[in-house]
Amino acid sequence: DMGGHDTYMHKEIFEQADAVDRVLRGRIDDRFSTVHLGGLNLDAREARGVRRIKILGCGTSYHAGQIGAQLIEELARIPADAEPASEFRYRNPVVDPDTLYVAVSQSGETYDVLAAVQELKRKGARVLGVVNVVGSAIAREADGGTYVHAGPEVCVVSTKCFTNTVVAFALLALHLGRIRDLSVADGKRIIDGLRRLPEQISEILAGEDEIKRLAAEYADAKSMMFIGRVRGYPVAREASLKLKEVSYIHAEAYPASELKHGPLALIEPAMPTVAIVPDDDLLEKNRAAMEEIKARSGRILAVAHQAQEKADHTIVVPKNENELDPILMGIPLQLFAYHTALAMGRDIDKPRNLAKSVTVE
Numbered sequence: 001d002m003g004g005h006d007t008y009m010h011k012e013i014f015e016q017a018d019a020v021d022r023v024l025r026g027r028i029d030d031r032f033s034t035v036h037l038g039g040l041n042l043d044a045r046e047a048r049g050v051r052r053i054k055i056l057g058c059g060t061s062y063h064a065g066q067i068g069a070q071l072i073e074e075l076a077r078i079p080a081d082a083e084p085a086s087e088f089r090y091r092n093p094v095v096d097p098d099t100l101y102v103a104v105s106q107s108g109e110t111y112d113v114l115a116a117v118q119e120l121k122r123k124g125a126r127v128l129g130v131v132n133v134v135g136s137a138i139a140r141e142a143d144g145g146t147y148v149h150a151g152p153e154v155c156v157v158s159t160k161c162f163t164n165t166v167v168a169f170a171l172l173a174l175h176l177g178r179i180r181d182l183s184v185a186d187g188k189r190i191i192d193g194l195r196r197l198p199e200q201i202s203e204i205l206a207g208e209d210e211i212k213r214l215a216a217e218y219a220d221a222k223s224m225m226f227i228g229r230v231r232g233y234p235v236a237r238e239a240s241l242k243l244k245e246v247s248y249i250h251a252e253a254y255p256a257s258e259l260k261h262g263p264l265a266l267i268e269p270a271m272p273t274v275a276i277v278p279d280d281d282l283l284e285k286n287r288a289a290m291e292e293i294k295a296r297s298g299r300i301l302a303v304a305h306q307a308q309e310k311a312d313h314t315i316v317v318p319k320n321e322n323e324l325d326p327i328l329m330g331i332p333l334q335l336f337a338y339h340t341a342l343a344m345g346r347d348i349d350k351p352r353n354l355a356k357s358v359t360v361e
């Protein structure tokens with residue numbers, strides 16, 4: 001049942017305010033400015049002993065994990081990084097007893113992730129799951145974890161599960177942070193930010209008509225560049241994946257700082273750039289990158305907290321706490337990919353060559 005929407009992708013994009021509400025529900029502890037994640041199976045003493053966090057996933061779940069790693073570093077000050085599960089399992093990684101491994105998957109059935117989890121467990125590592133489908137293989141195999149409560153996701157192109165997974169990571173980061181050095185005041189600041197998300201998501205989705213108009217404006221592109229830095233970079237990567245999957249337009253994502261080390265050579269009017277420009281301490285750096293693109297007559301669509309002078313168009317999104325901004329900045333670009341694909345007559349819910357869960361190697 002698509003509930004009045006023409007595609008599952010559209011329906012699932014529009015379910016995000018409710019989905020985020022669901023992942024937050026019952027977990028916030030205002031008394032201690034923290035959150036409770038029932039299924040982690042990691043007590044406070046064990047959590048304090050974690051020296052490093054390694055997040056493993058594929059595709060969109062890997063991108064959500066990249067934002068998750070940044071959230072964990074920022075809020076809990078535990079070194080963290082994300083890696084594609086398939087790369088990890090084939091490079092004979094050093095498995096360290098003080099590292100906490102986190103497997104991320106919507107379906108909970110992705111073979112490369114499951115195989116990585118099994119190899120880790122065999123070596124005695126502790127593995128948590130951040131999974132959407134309850135009772136799935138990865139959820140069962142993990143030592144504990146948290147469900148992301150996005151609800152069923154039917155479209156091959158993941159949208160609401162990405163957003164909910166990042167929110168689940170924010171909860172995990174807050175929980176770990178408050179066991180370690182995150183202050184009560186900062187815990188409260190993040191909780192207040194999380195509570196604002198559902199309304200801000202609705203606000204972004206209410207701008208659909210404008211995003212649709214912009215999608216038509218850029219639909220002639222043969223190829224698009226997506227740039228961002230630090231918090232904005234995984235957002236750029238995910239937005240670029242969305243566009244290629246559903247519209248088949250070639251897209252690539254680069255850290256804005258890497259432009260001048262090569263990809264700037266590609267910039268010309270036929271290669272527009274989508275720039276993720278949060279209003280944080282890197283704003284000036286991002287403006288400088290847009291200036292470099294403009295100087296090569298590149299067209300720029302910015303996603304930012306206020307209209308960007310250097311950009312041809314800006315999608316303005318509501319501001320949250322700096323750490324939580326990436327959660328919101330990807331959402332208009334889901335709609336951008338959707339409307340681009342729709343205008344091109346693509347098979348939105350089942351893009352060619354792709355399957356919803358990749359249960360083979």
Ligand code: M6R
Nearest residue numbers: 059060061105106107110157158
């Ligand atoms: O079910 P999973 O989250 O483990 O799936 C991982 C990827 O196959 C998946 O995210 C894929 O990249 C999607 N088609 C993205 O929209």
